[in-house]
Amino acid sequence: xxxxxxxxxxxxxxxxxxxxxxxxxxxxxxxxxxxxxxxxxxxxxxxxxxxxxxxxxxxxxxxxxxxxxxxxxxxxxxxxxxxxxxxxxxxxxxxxxxxxxxxxxxxxxxxxxxxxxxxxxxxxxxxxxxxxxxxxxxxxxxxxxxxxxxxxxxxxxxxxxxxxxxxxxxxxxxxxxxxxxxxxxxxxxxxxxxxxxxxxxxxxxxxxxxxxxxxxxxxxxxxxxxxxxxxxxxxxxxxxxxxxxxxxxxxxxxxxxxxxxxxxxxxxxxxxxxxxxxxxxxxxxxxxxxxxxxxxxxxxxxxxxxxxxxxxxxxxxxxxxxxx
Numbered sequence: 001x002x003x004x005x006x007x008x009x010x011x012x013x014x015x016x017x018x019x020x021x022x023x024x025x026x027x028x029x030x031x032x033x034x035x036x037x038x039x040x041x042x043x044x045x046x047x048x049x050x051x052x053x054x055x056x057x058x059x060x061x062x063x064x065x066x067x068x069x070x071x072x073x074x075x076x077x078x079x080x081x082x083x084x085x086x087x088x089x090x091x092x093x094x095x096x097x098x099x100x101x102x103x104x105x106x107x108x109x110x111x112x113x114x115x116x117x118x119x120x121x122x123x124x125x126x127x128x129x130x131x132x133x134x135x136x137x138x139x140x141x142x143x144x145x146x147x148x149x150x151x152x153x154x155x156x157x158x159x160x161x162x163x164x165x166x167x168x169x170x171x172x173x174x175x176x177x178x179x180x181x182x183x184x185x186x187x188x189x190x191x192x193x194x195x196x197x198x199x200x201x202x203x204x205x206x207x208x209x210x211x212x213x214x215x216x217x218x219x220x221x222x223x224x225x226x227x228x229x230x231x232x233x234x235x236x237x238x239x240x241x242x243x244x245x246x247x248x249x250x251x252x253x254x255x256x257x258x259x260x261x262x263x264x265x266x267x268x269x270x271x272x273x274x275x276x277x278x279x280x281x282x283x284x285x286x287x288x289x290x291x292x293x294x295x296x297x298x299x300x301x302x303x304x305x306x307x308x309x310x311x312x313x314x315x316x317x318x319x320x321x322x323x324x
Contacts, residue, residue, distance in 0.1 A: 002084025003036060006184060014079065014177045015061050015072035017170065025180050029187035038087045041191035046323045047090040049236040050082060053209060053243030053250050054097045055178045058164040058171030060244060065162035065171065068245045070280030075175055078242050078278040081317035082181050088321050090236065091191050092182050094174060095209040097165040097249065098197040104146060105161050105205050110134045120162040121285040123294060126151050142203050142217045149214045155252070156213065157293050196229055208252035210260070230260055238271055242278035247296035250279050251303045258310055269311040276304060277316045
């Protein structure tokens with residue numbers, strides 16, 4: 001049976017933006033652990049990590065500039081799962097998409113022949129930059145090379161995103177309901193929550209928590225594989241993955257994780273559990289017909305099936321956690 005929900009949790013306010021109620025959460029955590037006889041995480045014989053990817057206000061709260069349709073319900077299901085399995089989850093890890101105004105995927109980076117910035121969700125192809133349809137306001141050679149290298153990966157073309165998850169801004173924070181769950185877990189299980197920032201380099205996108213889309217430009221390193229974090233994750237016996245968006249940051253992170261596992265120890269792939277009902281794709285841009293490279297829901301669904309065939313476990317939040 002799942003554990004009961006704490007009294008402060010209200011499923012109707014999951015998408016709301018508010019200041020986390022730390023004192024109330026802390027007060028209830030102590031009595032909750034005692035009432036339900038929940039041991040500290042350090043005593044877990046079978047260690048399970050919950051890995052939430054970019055569960056931030058910028059993606060998960062309606063009205064945010066890059067709100068992912070479906071994210072509120074995804075977060076609600078993830079929270080019910082987290083609270084219900086609090087005694088089985090050893091640790092919580094969260095990534096935080098972290099940006100500034102001038103980055104290669106933000107409107108301020110580009111101008112057209114009339115000096116106007118691109119609208120959000122505008123795709124910018126290498127050919128557009130080569131012919132001058134779009135011109136970067138700085139780093140012209142690197143920007144051209146970036147578009148070429150990104151397209152060569154076969155995964156994405158450069159998409160202009162609305163300003164989002166800006167460092168120091170409200171949208172950068174973890175969704176408040178999730179932050180409260182993280183705090184509650186930390187205090188009940190006496191285990192510090194872990195946060196990984198990503199996406200700070202101006203010249204490359206960082207969909208994956210583990211590495212940027214392009215790692216080198218003009219012979220200079222612009223990002224690297226996050227080996228220490230991967231090592232920490234794979235030390236758990238099981239890792240549950242959820243968050244936003246299914247078509248971008250979740251997909252890219254799982255791709256990197258899969259490639260690393262297959263190159264090092266393929267038997268570890270069975271440790272990965274994808275909470276499919278706790279993630280949603282970015283909608284396709286309003287282009288008719290939608291190019292295959294921008295059909296994000298289709299890209300996401302096909303990727304999940306690929307992960308399943310590779311040996312990862314695709315599950316739902318309602319599936320019980322069975323500990324050996």
